Amino acid sequence: MSNVLPMVWRGSCPLGLRTCSRLLPATNLRNSILSQQVTYSSTLSSFTHYVQHSQKWRQAPSTWHTRTAIESPATIFRRSANTDAKPETPTERGITLDRQPLSASEMKKIFGSSKVTVETGNRILSLLQGRRFAGTLDMPFPPDITKAVRPKTIEKGLHWLRENYSMDEDAAIMARIEREEKEEEERLYRQVQQLGPQSGHWGARLGEGEDIYGESIIKKNLKQNEARLLAEEEKARQEWLESELKEQEKMQSHIKKNTQLQKYTEAAVVEARPRADPKERPFLAWAQKHYLRAENTNTDFNTISTAGRILPALGVTLLTLGLCYIYADTYVPPNNSTRMWPDIPPAAATVFAIIGVNVAVYCLWKIPPAWRLLNRYFISVPLYPYALSVVGSVFSHQQFKHLATNTLILWLIGSRLHDEIQRGNFLAVYLSAGVFGSITSLTAHVLLGKLTITSLGASGAIAGLVGSWCMLHADHKLVPSFLPHEWREYVAVNGSTVLAGIVAFEILSLISPFKVAKLDHWAHLGGYFAGAVWATLYKSKLEKEKRRRREARGWLDRFAPSS
Structure with missing residues (x-):
């Protein structure tokens, strides 16, 4: 009986066999049952004492008495077999107590709650009593009980039974172990008998490769x-x-x-x-x-209203704009010694970091297990929009040509703008313009009924950088650096004119029936607008600071002592 050996390790634990995790499965119900601190009439502190006690119980079952003279487990199973019932009957159907059915008032005293009905309470008590006899308190309870009451209610019923119907539960578990071992031995014996003689002689069936030890x-x-x-x-x-x-x-x-x-x-x-x-x-x-x-094909898209498609994304957009403003207003440039890449100029480091994020998301589009996540948060789909996609789509590209074009423009414009407005303002403009371009595209497509058009890419954010650059140099002459010097005087235009020409081209491309490329012009226009507005406010802020410094210098000059 090797299964009983773990009981040697339990020592003088007052919970007896029920606390031995090596013997019984550690189910949730069993753990809750075993947590009850119950003092047994006979605590077995050693393996020898336990075996002697179990032998005494087998030899003289009549000496095992309870308050209501309940029969021993062996008698229960023998009586069940005589009535053509399976041995598991006490475990599944329970054992009727001598005082059943108990009344509602008694149920309230036992379980401490009036919510337990008379029928449910009597079923719990009879089932617990049957499992005490069968030694199967560790088994999960039927769904009709677990759904009706909590585990603590079952523990209260078990505690009441142990106080009023005392019995040796250790002996019942011992009998269960012996019964299961005997059934397992009989099953193996029948399996071996089906294989026939295994000696390899007298016409016995040999194993694979003429193995004389028979079939494995x-x-x-x-x-x-x-x-x-x-x-x-x-x-x-x-x-x-x-x-x-x-x-x-x-x-x-x-x-x-x-x-x-x-x-x-x-x-x-x-x-x-x-x-x-x-x-x-x-x-x-x-x-x-x-x-x-x-693919999201299980949703009834007609149930989503226009407001339901736009308002959640609009809330995320406003939150992002607010966070960008706080970040730009509170950002403090780090010292060169504390930077991650001190040998790289700050503008190049910032632009490289943004390019790295875009390249990482581009690589994720090549990995099929990531498609579900990317379809939710890294592409804008007006048919079934996710609010966070207005942010994720700013860093998302599916085609290398699209990624390379945006990366080139980001490097050419971003590095110059970064040196002029510094990192805090640059990142705030990039993200806020990109998110504003996404919400502009989503709103326009939803209102126009073009719900199956998807959008992604950093074009809106880069448009914001271009709009900011043009408006910061609205009165300056902008000349492409690659033109010869003699041409620059004739083609130089101010920044505001350049931005107006770009916006006009976007609008003409938007309304034109001839589509040269699949571009999200609404996102571009939203980015240009966000960048232009930010540059206008930024210039106004700089002008106020300059005026304040001039006024402060004037007051200092006025009250300065004359030489």
């Missing part, structure tokens, strides 16, 4: 498990291949139900189809599964 049970079980796993894999493969038709029917149903989806092209509806066979093209099948997992 371990190898047999291993083969059965391998066959089962292969069957499950093949079943999953067939379900994946056959799910294409179901997916098409599902999509067609959504198209009929959601009028906005009717604007999808047929190619977009059947994208990632036909299904790739996992055996022949495993990588493509893996990518298709993540693609379908990332």
Whole structure:
């Protein structure tokens, strides 16, 4: 009886066998039951005493008495067998107490609450009593009880039974262990008998490779498990291949139900189809599964109102603008010795950091498991918008050409603007202009009913940098540095004129029926506007500071002592 050996380690613990985690499964219910500090009439402090006690109980069950003369576990199971009932009957149905059914007032005294009904309370008590006899208090309770009452209520019922119906629960657990060991031995014996003689003589069945020791049970079980796993894999493969038709029917149903989806092209509806066979093209099948997992096709998009699509994103936009203002107003440039890259100019370090974030998100678009996250927070979809996507889409690119173009403009304009307004203002302009461009694009597409147009990229943020640069130099002559000197006098224009020309080009491209490229002009216009407004306010702030310094200098000159 090797299963009983762990009981030697329990020492003089007052909880007896119920505190031994090596013997019984540590279920939540058992832990709550075992937490009850109950003093037994007979505490077994050693293995020898326990065995003697259990032998005494087996030899003379009539000497095991309780307050109500409850029968021993052996008698219970023997009586159950005589009535054609399974041995688990006391565990599942419980044992009726001599005072059942108890009244509602008694239930309140036992459980401390009037919420426990008479029927539920009597069922809990009978089930607990049956499990005490069967030694199965560690087993989970039926759902109808766990849903109706809390674990503490069951503990109160067990505590009441132990005070009024005392019994040796350790002996019941011992009997259960012996019973389970005997059943396991009988099962193994029957399994060996089915294999036949294992000596290799008298026509006995030999093992694999003429093994005289007969067939290996371990190898047999291993083969059965391998066959089962292969069957499950093949079943999953067939379900994946056959799910294409179901997916098409599902999509067609959504198209009929959601009028906005009717604007999808047929190619977009059947994208990632036909299904790739996992055996022949495993990588493509893996990518298709993540693609379908990332698609949001279970939502009834008609239930989302116009306000529901715009207002959450607008709230995130206002919060971002406020945080950018606080950051720019409180930012203090670090000393060169405390910088991460002290040998790199601050403008280059800032621009490189932004480029690094954009490149990282671009690489994530190449990893199928990341598509679900990216579809939620790194691309703006008016059909089912996520509020945080107005921020994430500013750093998101799916095509290398798009990323390279924005990176080049960011380097050319950003490094110069950074040196002029410093890092705090630069980052605030970049993020706030990008988010404002995203909300402008989302609002315009929702109001115009173009809900299936998606948008992403740093173009809105870069447009904000361009707008800021032009407005800071609104009265200055801007000349491309790559032109010869003799040409610069004829092509030089001030910054405000340059910005007006760029905005005019964006508006003409927006209303033109001929689309040269798929550009989000609304996001660009929102970025230009945000950058121009910031530059105007920034120049006004600088003018006020200069005026204040001049006035302060004038007051100092007025009261300065004459020589």
